[in-house]
Amino acid sequence: MEFNINIATLSHVDGICLINSLCFPIPWSRAAIENEIVNENSLYIVALKDNEVIGYAGTWLILDEGHITNIAVHPKFRSLGVGSYLLKELMEQCKDYAIHHMTLEVRASNTSAQNLYKKFGFTNEGIRKNYYSDNGEDAIIMWKYDI
Structure with missing residues (x-):
């Protein structure tokens, strides 16, 4: 299956909110998600198929550590490698922010x-x-350690 990974923007909030509500017993509020996307100490990415958000991942950037907040894939797209690709890309993107360790x-x-x-x-x-x-x-x- 082909999909793209992009940095999340406010245009992706609806898709992230939908996945959030499908995947977590206590989903984050829309305002919380919006705040995370614009927070300079956060990094959020989305997996897109035909411009539809099918998964997302986020981390807080704290000194040289990344604290993964969420990785979620729409139930229709699970077991297709989307989560693995999101995690791999999140780790790669974190290197650009001098992140050396990650936790969750x-x-x-x-x-x-x-x-x-x-x-x-x-x-x-x-x-x-x-x-x-x-x-x-x-x-x-x-x-x-040592991503």
């Missing part, structure tokens, strides 16, 4: 996401107990 939290039950991150060299480094407010689930803290 992922639900303890989300083994498919954990496996994606492990495929790219992320390792489990800790647990945040009761991290998710919707159900009290723990988060696995993952890190990748």
Whole structure:
């Protein structure tokens, strides 16, 4: 399947909001997404197929670290490599911002996401107990050093 990766702009907010609502039990508000896209300390990218947002990924840029906030793919386009490509491109883009390490939290039950991150060299480094407010689930803290 062919798709393009672009830096997210405000024109992509509708598509990001749709995916956000389909993928997360407590989706971010439209205003929060808009703020992230224009925040100079954030980097968001989108996967586009025929100008439709089919996935997105974002990270906060903190000194030499990237803190991945979200990676999400529209359910119709899962298992096609979109998430892998988004993560790979996000890591490449972060190098332009002198980011050397990346971290994230992922639900303890989300083994498919954990496996994606492990495929790219992320390792489990800790647990945040009761991290998710919707159900009290723990988060696995993952890190990748020297991207």
